[in-house]
Amino acid sequence: MPDWVIIVLIVTNIVTLAALYFATRRMLKLRRQKRRAFAFRSYPIRQVKLEAVDPCFAITEHGPAPASTVAFIGGEGVVASLSDRETWVIAGLAKSARRVFEFGTCSGKTAHVMALNTPDDAEIHTLTIHPDDLANLEFGSSDDRHHQGQAATEAAFTTFYYQGHPTEVKIQQIFSDSKAYDETPLKGGIDLVFIDGAHTSSYVESDTAKAMVMLSERGVVLWHDYKPDAPDVFNFLNALAKELALIHIKDTDIVMYRRG
Ligand SMILES: C[S@@+](CC[C@H](N)C(=O)[O-])C[C@H]1O[C@@H](n2cnc3c(N)ncnc32)[C@H](O)[C@@H]1O
Secondary structure, three states, X not given: OOHHHXXXXXXXXXXXXXXXXXXXXXXXXXXXXXXXXXXXXXXXXXXXXXXXXXXXXXXXXXXXOHHHOOOXXXXXXXXXXXXXXXXXXXXXXXXXXXXXXXXXXXXOHHHXXXXXXXXXXXXXXXXXXXXXXXXXXXXXXOOOHHHHXXXXXXXXXXXXXXXXXXHHHHEEEEEOOHHHOOOHHHOOOEEEEEEOOOOOHHHHHHHHHHHHHHEEEEEEEEEOOOOOOOHHHHHHHHHHOOOOOOEEEOOOOOEEEEOO
C-alpha cells in the first residue's frame, strides 16, 4: 500500500475519533441540561394525559378548563425547581386538599405555591433536613452516591420563600431527617403528600411508607423525579407499580397514586 494511502487512512481515523469525542461530549452536556433528553430507557409506569388525572384539568374547546386556574410562580432562579407544568399540576391538585405534607422543602417555593392554592383553612407541613444536621443522614449501603451528595447540596436553606408572605400562617416548617420523623400523629389525615426529599433507595422507600400512613381515605401521593437520571427513584417506583395503581403524568417527572 502506498504511503499516501496510509497517511490518508490515519488522518481520516483521527478526524473520525475527534468528531465522535466532541459529539459525545456535546450529547452528555445536553443530557445534563435537558435532564430527560437522550434517556433511551422506557418508562414502564402507565402514562396518563393531564386532563384524565383530575377533573380540574379537563380540556374544553378553548383549552384547559377555568377550574385549572392556579396562583403560580415560575421556576427561574429557584434551586431544584419543579418545571412550570409540574408546578401547575401540584397547584391544581392542592386546590382540593385541606392538609398537605411535603418531603423536601428546599427553597420553599412549592410549599408557598401549595399554600396559595389550598382552601383558607388548609395546613401545609413541609419537612427538610437542617444544614447543621447533615451528618445525621442515614444513607443505606446501596443508596445512589450521586444523589447522596445532592441531598446535602440542596439542604442549604434555613429561611424560605414563603416567609413574610400571607401563606406563612398555613405552613408548618419541620426540620428533621425524614427517616427520624414520626408521622403517626398525622395518621390518615393528609390529603396530598409530595415526596421530593432524598432521591436514594432507602429514603424514597422510607418516605413512601410514611406517606401511606399519613394518607387520608381519598388522598393523593405525588413523587417527583421519575426519570432514569434519578435511578433509585425510578427503579423504586417501577417496582411499586406492580403493587399499586400508579400513573405517570404525561410530560412531567411526576408519578401519582390516589387512594380509594
Ligand atoms: C429536590 S429538593 C426539594 C424541592 C422542593 N420540593 C421544591 O419543589 O421546591 C430536595 C430537598 O430535600 C431535602 N432533603 C434531602 N434529604 C433529606 C432527608 N433525609 N430528610 C429531610 N429532607 C431531606 C433537601 O435538603 C432539599 O431541601
